[in-house]
Structures are given as structure tokens and as C-alpha cells.
Amino acid sequence: MPRNPLDSPLEHQQSLDDMRRKYRAERDKRLSVDRSDLLDLEGELAHYLDDPYLQAAPRRPIRDDVDAVVVGAGFGGLLSGAYLRKAGVNRIRLIDRAGGVGGVWYWNRYPGAMCDVESYIYLPLLEEFGYIPSDKYALGADIRAHAEMIARRYRLDADALLQTSVTGARWDEVLRRWEVSTDRGDVISTQFLVLANGALSKLKLPDLPGLETFQGHAFHTSRWDYSYTGGDARGDLTGLRDQVVGVVGTGASAVQCVPPLGRSAKHLYVFQRTPSTVAVRANRPTDPEWAQSLEPGWQYRRMVNFTTLVTGGHDDEDLVSDGWTDVYRDVLMSPKFAGLSPAEAAKAIEVADLAKMEGVRARVEQIVRDPATADALKPYYRYLCKRPAFHDEFLDAFNYPNVTLVDTQGKGLERVYEHGVVANGVKFDLDGLIFATGFEFGTLYTHRIGFDLVGRDGLKLSDKWSPGMVSLHGVTTHGFPNLLVLPGPGSQSSISVNLVHALWENAAHIGYIVRRTLEEGHRTFEVTEAAENEWVQTLLASVRDISAYLADCTPGRRNNEGRPADRSRQNVDYGKGPIAFYKLLREWRDEGSLAGITFGDLTRAKRTFARNIAPPASAGPYVKRRTGPHVKRGFRLAGKRCILCPHVRLLFGIGMPWQVVLTSAMSNARRLST
Ligand SMILES: Cc1cc2nc3c(=O)[nH]c(=O)nc-3n(C[C@H](O)[C@H](O)[C@H](O)COP(=O)(O)OP(=O)(O)OC[C@H]3O[C@@H](n4cnc5c(N)ncnc54)[C@H](O)[C@@H]3O)c2cc1C
DSSP: OOOOGGGOHHHHHHHHHHHHHHHHHHHHHHHTSOOOOOOOOOGGGGGGGSOSSSOOOOOOOOEEEEEEEEEOOSHHHHHHHHHHHHTTOOOEEEEOSSSSSOTHHHHOOOTTOBOSSOHHHHSTTHHHHTOOOSBSSOBHHHHHHHHHHHHHHTTOSTTOBOSOOEEEEEEETTTTEEEEEETTSOEEEEEEEEEOOOSSOSBOOOOOTTGGGOOSEEEEGGGOOHHHHOSBTTBOOGGGTTOEEEEEOOSHHHHHHHHHHHHHSSEEEEEESSOOOEEOOOOOBOOHHHHHTOOTTHHHHHHHHHHHHHTTOOOSOOSSOSHHHHHIIIIIOOGGGTTOOHHHHHHHHHHHHHHHHHHHHHHHHHHOOSHHHHHHTOOOSOGGGSOOEEOSSTGGGGGSTTEEEEEOTTOOOOEEETTEEEETTEEEEOSEEEEOOOBOOSSOHHHHHTOEEEOGGGOBHHHHHTTOOOOBTTTBOTTSTTEEEOOOTTSSSOOOSOHHHHHHHHHHHHHHHHHHHHHTTOSOEEEOHHHHHHHHHHHHHHOOOOHHHHHHSOSSTTTTTTOGGGSOTTSOOOTTOHHHHHHHHHHHHHHOSOTTEEEOOOOHHHHHHHHHHSOOTTSOTTOOOOOTTOOOSOEEETTEEEEEETTTTEEEEESSSOEEEOGGGHHHHHHHHO
16 A cells, blocks of 8 residues: 555655655756757658558649638547537538548557547547447547547538648738648638647657668657558557567557557567656446436536546536546545645645655556566656556556666667667667657647748738737637637646547637627627737736746656746636636627627628628528529639629639629639639
């Protein structure tokens, strides 16, 4: 049994002091290392980005004219697409560089890939689809299949542009539309632009000398090369029987893929910089009786219950009752803390944290037989410094005779050479090198999404947001009309460990704004500067100062690799937590005036024009309404951007020189624009 420092008040001050010293020493070891980890994957390294699951199919560039472009086909993009449909939006182009939908679940197909938040609350729209995942934690393939089902149900797949990267987006003030360009030469004009690029979609490799010289098989876990390893997501990697393989990293992806690799490879070296906390997962098949007993509204209730508990709120019930809710109950909101002063509570939380971490370390000792390996796998930092991992086989994999942990004491690999890697001054010859090194996180938004946006008057989003984000609710920003952004960490919104809950709430919010814009016959909406500045002030006032906590953490994603102060203080989540944030969004919608939003100042002619685009509120998602012979919106004709003026019944192209096209071209124009 782990020793609980709370059991002995006399002992716990001593334990705390000792542990604080130990945590700081472990942090300092890692801080002293140069952690420059942003490597642009270009030239000889560009192949790391290739899609191993589907060959790129050539196609012609598309010139198109749609109602909404959604960038990113993960759950954020799919939920946005679903809510845009519910809002009456007709033509939607979902664009993703992946060859299919699912986002991270398209890319991350490594053996053992699963969600680490319970699938009954992680997979969205379960009630609507009448679907219950077969296990408490679903396999990646099942999650991807569910994403495909959402795409089909909401007809987001038919017009999707896959294997296509968005390379730019420019606001056209004359047409009042976004022009989106892609690496396939597409130019798509759209009324609304939704950015659902994902917070963990840009893979990261360590900037190692000699990386490009490695002659064996090398790939990132989000581009798993089954043609080399054999087997499938369940394991049985027959191609590795005679292979010596190295895995770089011991974070969330490594925790899941090390056991199947260990069972299959001739020898597996696991190179560790910082150990993860690995607690019990206890996955199990879904109980059919429980599934039968679920009542309408169950999924949303369960999601809210989970998010409430894991963000320090109170609920009498713990519906999910897993490692996540345990952590928060034991560490953050123990009833033991009631009635304490803030300083006493902070100390009590620290003691509870220590007890929790002692439990994690004791588990390592119980499972891993070799004492030196067990010692190296013990994490020394406070529980929430890093996203905790939950797994029942990871630690045991280090008992396999063919699995060796190479602990680098925070330094990471030194270099790569033709036939392997160097760590701790020792050469390790390898046939395969697998980078479980995660994703770019917390960097400048436009760097992460891979393109810049140019808003009104040539304003670049990178310029506007480089000193720090400015937005209303993290969703929309002044100077970029009709642009809607899905949340990620520190994006002036609010997320928690179940990211899909946040994506779902925000997708509904986006759907509402679009529906109101269309219903009221407007072509554009835009947040005022005053409203977004006010939101920034609200955020700053709501944020609890946890800089001291973060500064004490071992370097990682949460504290910007040990440099928390380098992040703009504006790039934060709403400090009162996700449940309060979703309530705030709901109240904003219920109030009805779209406070802080202005609509495009439409002329009478444009109102007529806009009505032709917008279906009535009562129309179902797929109903298309056209009154009269008018072309719906701007389009291209003979390479010119054109709009139709419904009153004079002329087509005129915009550009230099102006072009007037007689109505005799109208049938052609209609064909082009629908
Ligand atoms: C292996 C793994 C497991 C995870 N497990 C969990 C979990 O259990 N619980 C949890 O809450 N979260 C988990 N996450 C976090 C995960 O990011 C979210 O749960 C969620 O799936 C994110 O959805 P998204 O739509 O925001 O982004 P993504 O799923 O990342 O989708 C974004 C898509 O945008 C595309 N894209 C980006 N830029 C461009 C561009 N310029 N042009 C075209 N396409 C572009 C990408 O290719 C990607 O497909 C996990 C993440 C990973 C990597």
C-alpha cells in the first residue's frame, strides 16, 4: 500500500520538503538541456509527413463556390459540419490533408491506439446514432468508423476535399466572401469559413543531428508503417520478428504502442526523457444490460458529470468513475479540504498530490521486476504537470526479456546515425526507429494550422494574434468576418480532458451564429473590437495565477517546455472552467441579441440576394431554396470573379478591368454556380 503522508501530520512536512527538493532536482535536470523541439519537416525530412494509409490520387484543381468551408475533418470539423447542416447550410466543403475523416483517428493507427477518456462520453452523437461502443475505451478503428458514420449521416463526405491541404484564406471585401486556396491548386469561394484544424495535428520530431542519415525504417506514431511492421492495430506485428526497434518517447502514444511492439520485435529499446504517470485503465466490454438501461439525454448528462468532476466541481454521483475522476476527487476536491483557508487548502492539495504520486510510483515498483528499470520509470513531478496516462500492460512490457528501457535522465537522444541512435554516449544499432514524440502544441496558431489568413484591409491573423489572441469566446475575431474557430488549449475558450465535449459545445455555438446570420438575411457577421477586448479582460480577470505551480513542473506541454512565461498571458482558457464557460455561451445565445456581433450593412438589393442563399429557419438541413432565376452568389466566369445583380439582370465581373457580361450568359452562369 502506498504511504499516505496525510496519515501522519508530523511526517508529512518532512515528506513534502524532501519531495519538493526531489521534484525540483528532476525539473532542473531537464531545464538545463536545450529543448529546441520545433523542426520544420521539409526537404529530406518531408517524407515523415506522407500519408502511409492511402496514396495521393491526382485530380484537377477545383474552382468552386460554396456556403461553408470547414478545414479539418476530425470530430471538431464533423460536429461543426453537422451543426451547419442543422442551421440550414447547404453546400459544405470539408477539407483535410488526410485521405479520410476522423482527424487524429485517421492519422494515429499505431497498434494499441485507443481513447483514454471513456468512449461513452468521448464519441459524440451516440444517442442520435443509437450506437454504443463495444468497450469502455474504444479502439482507434472503432472511433474512426464512428467519425465516418457522422460524415455520411450529415452528407459531409460527398463534397469533401481529402488529401488536400489548405494553404491560405483571404477575405474578399467586395464579394464579402472568403477565398480559400489549397495545395491542389483549388480556389474555393465561401461565405463561412470554419477552422477545425485540431490542437494535436502537426506532428513533432526532435531536432536531432543526423536525423536525415538514418538508413533503416523510421516513422512517427501518427504515420504507422504497417508495410514494415506487419500486423494491424490489434498487434501481431509479424514483420518485426527479426528486427531491432527503437521507440523514442514514453508519452501517451508510447504507453499504448510499447506493449504490442514488445510482444513482436526481436528487441525493443525504449528511449525515455521523462517518465509518464501510468495509472490503472481497467478497460472492459460494455455491459449490454447497462446499455439497455440508458435513458434519453444520458450522454450529455454523463459528459457534463465527468467534466464537472474533473474540473474540481461537485456532483453527488460519479457516473464515469475511472482513473480521471479518481485523480480529481482524490487530489483536487477532497472533502478533507472543506473549510480550509486558501493557504491551508493549497498545502492539503499538495499533500494529497504527493500521496497520489506515491501510489503511482508504488505501482511501478509492484509491476516492474528490475529495480533499476522500475526506479527510472517513476515520475517525479506533481500529478497534473503532464497529462496522466492509464494503461494495464505498459509497465509489464519492461519485464519482457527483449525490452530495454534506456533512460536518458531528461536529456533525450544525442544524435542519429546511419544505423541507429546515440543516447547516454552509447550507440544503439537499430533496424527501425519509431518517434512517439507527439505534436506541436501551444505555438503560434497560424504556424500550427499551416497557413495564414488575410482578413479585411490585408490584416494577417498571424500579425493580429502574435502578441496574444484577441477574440470573442475564442470563436470569432474582429477584422475576419464570417470566420469561426474551434477551441484548443489556451484559445480563449475552455476545454478539459474530454476534448470532444468542448468541440461539441462549440460546434453548437457556431451553428447558432451561422443560423442567426442566415435567418436574418445577412451575408456577414463580425465581432466588434469593443466586444473582443471586453472578452480578453473577462478572461484575464477569471484566470487563476498558477505560474508558480507551472514553473515547478517538469518541462512539458503544460508549461511550454519549462518556459511558461514565454506564452502570451492572453492565450488562456476561461478561468472559471468549462462548465461555467458553456453556461456563459448558452446564456449569450438565450439572450438573443448576439451581443458584440454586428451584421453586414446590407443594401436592399443585397438583402434580396441574401434571402436567396438563406433557407427559412423551418427548412430541414438539406432543403435548398431558390427564388427566381438568380444565381445564388459570386462565382467565376472566364477566370473573372463575378456576382449577379438581380435587379438589372446583368452579370458583372469584378476585377481590373471591369467586365460586363450580358444576361445571355446566365444559363452558363447558373451552371457554374450551383
Ligand atoms: C492518439 C491520440 C489519442 C487521443 N485521445 C484522446 C482522448 O481519449 N480524449 C480526448 O479528449 N482527446 C484525445 N486526443 C486529443 C484529440 O486531439 C481530440 O480528442 C480530438 O479528436 C481533436 O479533434 P479535432 O477535430 O479538434 O482535431 P483533429 O482530430 O486533429 O483533426 C484536425 C484535422 O485537421 C487537418 N488539418 C490541419 N491543418 C490542415 C490544413 N492546413 N489543411 C487541411 N487539413 C488540415 C488534420 O489533418 C486533421 O485531420 C487524442 C489525440 C491523439 C493524437
